[in-house]
Amino acid sequence: MELDHIFIFTHQAQQVATALQSFGLSEGTANVHPGQGTACRRFFFQNAYIELVWVINEDEIKHSEIKRANLWERSQYEFTNYCPFGFCFRTEQPSDHAIRLVFEDGWRYYSVYLPQGQFANIASNEAFPVEPMLFEMPFFGLAPKDYPQQKRQPLTHANGFQELTKVTITLPPVNDLSSAMKKVLHESILHSSQGNTYLVTLEFDDGKQGQQQNFTPLIPLVISW
Template sequence: MEFELDHLFIWTDVGAYEAERLVSFDLVEGTSNTHPGQGTTNRRFFFHNAMLELLWVHDPEEAKSELIRPTRLWERWENRNHGVCPFGICLRPALSGSNTVAFSSWAYHPPYLPKTMSIEVGKNSDVLTEPWLFQTPFGKRPDRYPVEKSQPLDHGIGLREITRLELVSPAANEPSPELQAVVDTKQIKLRLGTEYCVELGFDGEVLGKQVDFRPQLPLVMSW
C-alpha cells in the first residue's frame, strides 16, 4: 500500500503572525478554519499535492478537555519552544478511502468530524520529542478538491508540489516504531540536528534556490 503526504503543520503563536513571512514570500494564503471542540485554529497554504498548516490553540479549555487530552495537543503547543517537537505530519492513502494505516495508531474522534469518521493518530503521540503523526483516510490532493472546497494553488513564486519533507530533529537517532514506519513510506526523511526544523523541497528543487524562515518559523524551503 502506498501513502502520500497530506499536510504538515507547525505550531505557532496565537494568530500565526508568522504566516506574514510566507505571504511576503509571494505565497497565496488559503482559507483558515477552526476545529470546534478541539480548541485549535489555523492558517493554511495549499500546493497541488499537499498543504502547509500553521496551527495554534485558541481555546485552552477545549484543548485540555477530557476528550482531547489523550492527543497531548495542549502540551505540544504550550511547550513548542521548550524542547517539544513543533510539527505534525499527516499522511493519506494513495488510494482514497483505503483503511490501511502506515503506522500503529489509535482512533481519534474529534468533535468537529461526523461521529462515523475518525483520524488515526500514531501510538507515539505521547513521545513529545517526535512529530504528532496522523492519517486521514478521507484526505485528497488539493488539486482534486471538489469545487466547493477548492483553494488557491497558484503562487507568485511558482511553487507547485512538495517533493521533499526532511525533518531535522535532536531525537532523530532513536525514532519510535511509528516514526520509523513513516520514514519507511518514503514520504519524509529524518536527519539529526541540534534544533527542530523542517525542510520542504518543491518541484524537484531543480532551480537550486532556497529561503530560510527561521527564527520566526522552523522552516526552510528549497526549489
C-alpha cells in the first residue's frame, strides 16, 4: 500500500504553515473541498504530501454525504476525542478496467470535486473513533514526483527532505483495532504506538541524520530526519 497523503485538522492553519515554512519546507498550492466544508494548505514531497485541514462551512461538513467519516468530530478532536488525522492511499488499477480496492468493505464517496464517475473509497472504521480516517483514491495512482506538468508542485525544500519513509501514529489505548487499520499497519509505512494524546511522527529519508523537530502544542506533529 502506497501512502499518498496525510491530513491533520487544525484551527491554526496560518500559524502552522508559517512554522513549517520557517522550518524549511516549501508550500504547494492550497485547496478547497466543495460540498465537504473544508479547505487545506499542502506541503509536497517526492512520494507523498501533508495537508493542514480546517473547517470553512460547518453546515456542509455536518450534513453532506461525507458526514459518515466524522470529519466534524475529527475537527473538534480536543472536545470529542476523535482522531484528527486521515491517511489516503493510492492504488494502481489493472488494465482491464476492473476496479481493485484496498478497503474491500469501504464505502464510495462521490465528491463534486472529483471527475464524474470517480470516487474515494473510505474504510468502514467509523465505529473506531480513536482511529484515523482511512481511504484510497482508486483513480489517481501517481506520486507527487510523477505528476503531469500542469499539476506539478514544489518538491525542493531548504532542509533537503526527499521522501517520507515512516509514519508513526500515537493513539489512546484501545482493546482492538478495525480490520482496515490492521491492514494498513501490516501493509504500509504506517506504524502505531500508544500514548495519552494523539500525535503523528513523520520520518523523512530514513531518519539518517538522527534529528527531530516537535511542533506541539501548535499541532500534534513531530518531524524526524
